[in-house]
Amino acid sequence: MPSHDVLIIGAGLAGQRAALAAARAGATVAITSKVHPVRSHSVAAAGGINAALNPEDSWESHAYDTVKGSDYLGDQDAIEIMCKEAPDELLELEHIGVTFHRNDRGELGTRAFGGASAARTYYVADITGQAILHVLYEQLMKYADRIDRYEEWFTTSLLSDDEGNCCGCVARDVRSGTMENFTAKAVILATGGAGQAYKPTTNGLIVTGDGIALAYRAGAPLMDMEMVQYHPTTLVENGFLITEGARGEGAQLFNSEGERFMERYAPNKVELASRDVVSRAEQTEIDEGRGVGANGAGLHLDVTKVPRKRILEALREIVNIGRDFAGTDITREPIVIRPGQHYYMGGVKTDVWGQTPVPGLYAAGEVACLSVHGGNRLGANSLLDTLIFGRRSGEHAAQRASEMALPQVSDTQLDDDMAMIDRLISRERTGRRIAEIKDELGTSMNKHCAVFRDAEGLDTCLQTIRRLKQDAERAYVDDRGTVFNQDVLGAIELGFMLDCAETTVVAAIHRTESRGAQFRTDFPERNDDEWLKHIDVSLGGDGEPDLSYSEVTITQWQPEARTY
């Protein structure tokens, strides 16, 4: 049974940054991941990371843009910390070896991003996530005396002791099927978002909301779950992302009439308004019959507005994506895009040190909700969030660990999880296939809990989720082996996604107003009198979601009308 001071579940940017911070603070660390760490979804991050580093920029300006972007649902104390600490974090990355783009003068260069009043996005071409993730991974190896890596270990449950402290997890070695208890004085969830609850999504197949559901089942509240971001530029066929960096570099959006329609919706910022605003504008154009492509279901993103040399230098990955997945040469012709699921603003409720209300349990990165993104995240603020709050969680967890003894853990949960997997494997092969259930879930979420929502659609979606929960209990598991049994893991992930979807839709039904990514056609106005508050969702004793509210922290920016 491996035991450490700090156990980190997830090895994307948040998990790796947390591991580094905890190790630097003297803790022994286990970092686990269900895939090889550099295959975490963070590797796909393209456009960049925000920091107000230029002398003419300021953290206050970054914070104000973030608050406005959040539609005033973001907690301003957390936003202030993130924006103040951003420049040092960026320089730290530079110093450990991230090769950020430099301009002609040899200085760190920036690109513009949506919702920002200054160009403050630092980047490595359009592979920023990959560049940072690989450098952090080298750092983990440098601390090999204190950091043990458990690659391809899948967490099935969190462990708690008699006093209710979180003290480890149960995990399955994907390669052999062996199950083990991992014990620790502090546990940091860094498991990423839940995009696969939607179809299509820009998120990788592994982004299935595991940590959100694990925490919820362990008694931790979730927050802002109704706030799900649709990115304005994803491929119509398969949801692949075309980075906002394209619009940052000057690409423009056009409807079937050749009109640059964003001039109507956001006269100042045009294509670089915040994502919720651009996605809504696009969906309106499509719904009103001004779409392009098959069934008029898309719009044109014209990247040819960017000089070809610059495209090939700064946007080379999307040149490949366009060619390989849409048959379009973006250096010569517009590409057909539409809004698609991209990011979970909501997640496990934490404070500014990553602590959840469950003692010993922390969360950082997309799995967590502080909330720095509120109703709508600004592009390039997520990488920043993973690093700042990954680091802070790692430091705080190491501190906690230094003050306590290793908790005692029984084998009860381990036995329960082994029995659960035995039951999965020995099911009658009569139920529906997991992929089929997942497909129906994602399609329903994308239809009813997307850019525009109303009570009727959301209710339909909730009924579907509840029916699919029953189907999932009986779903067909094909593979009965122990080696790389992805079928069993898929069945467990499906359960996680259903919990995420249920809490998302329940909160979306409850919030009878429009704010950020939640646009209710039946309640089209923002209503600060009643709804300037977070919805928290906890698992009730009856197995149903229980809703309560928490205050939005306002430090210096009072809610105003939001225009771009």
Ligand SMILES: Cc1cc2nc3c(=O)[nH]c(=O)nc-3n(C[C@H](O)[C@H](O)[C@H](O)COP(=O)(O)OP(=O)(O)OC[C@H]3O[C@@H](n4cnc5c(N)ncnc54)[C@H](O)[C@@H]3O)c2cc1C
């Ligand atoms: C295509 C794409 C492009 C993006 N571009 C940008 C960008 O340019 N700028 C920006 O700021 N943001 C961007 N984002 C968002 C940002 O990349 C993510 O929000 C962020 O990287 C999430 O990092 P994370 O560390 O929280 O989780 P992830 O990187 O998703 O890592 C999750 C980790 O948890 C592990 N895990 C999950 N479940 C389990 C389990 N049950 N057991 C064990 N391990 C588990 C996984 O193996 C993985 O290691 C982009 C997102 C996508 C999808």
